[in-house]
Amino acid sequence: QVQLVESGGGLVQAGDSLRLSCAASGGTFSTFAMGWFRQAPGKEREFVAAISSNGAVRYYADSVKGRFAISRDNAKNTEYLQMNSLKPEDTAVYYCAAKYGGSATMRPYEYNDWGQGTKVTVSS
Numbered sequence: 001q002v003q004l005v006e007s008g009g010g011l012v013q014a015g016d017s018l019r020l021s022c023a024a025s026g027g028t029f030s031t032f033a034m035g036w037f038r039q040a041p042g043k044e045r046e047f048v049a050a051i052s053s054n055g056a057v058r059y060y061a062d063s064v065k066g067r068f069a070i071s072r073d074n075a076k077n078t079e080y081l082q083m084n085s086l087k088p089e090d091t092a093v094y095y096c097a098a099k100y101g102g103s104a105t106m107r108p109y110e111y112n113d114w115g116q117g118t119k120v121t122v123s124s
Helices: none
Strands: 003-007 010-013 018-025 032-039 046-051 059-062 067-073 076-081 092-101 120-124
Touching: 003 092, 018 032, 018 092, 018 120, 032 067, 032 076, 046 067, 046 076, 059 067, 076 092
Parallel strands: 010 120
Antiparallel strands: 003 018, 018 076, 032 046, 032 092, 046 059, 067 076, 092 120
């Protein structure tokens, strides 16, 4: 089982930027596809972004396309989510997830391990 620890969340104003990190341990990070999901209060968890094991393929939810960027550093066993032009509707707990096998996916049920989440609050 892979342990995932998110960091970088916080309280920001609309228009600001944040970078989330997800540090992985307990597995061969370079073989995992990775993803970011979020869950807002009273809503279901939703897909945000995903990246293949080698970083060549990236997917984004329409709601974040052009504002968020997913990346990874396999030498540091870490994935990132750069969030720019944040909006109040981006307020949520953000979770990183690891999928055994290199192909990226938007489907949450294909991920094997999840972090505990980091909270992002965007004020208007």
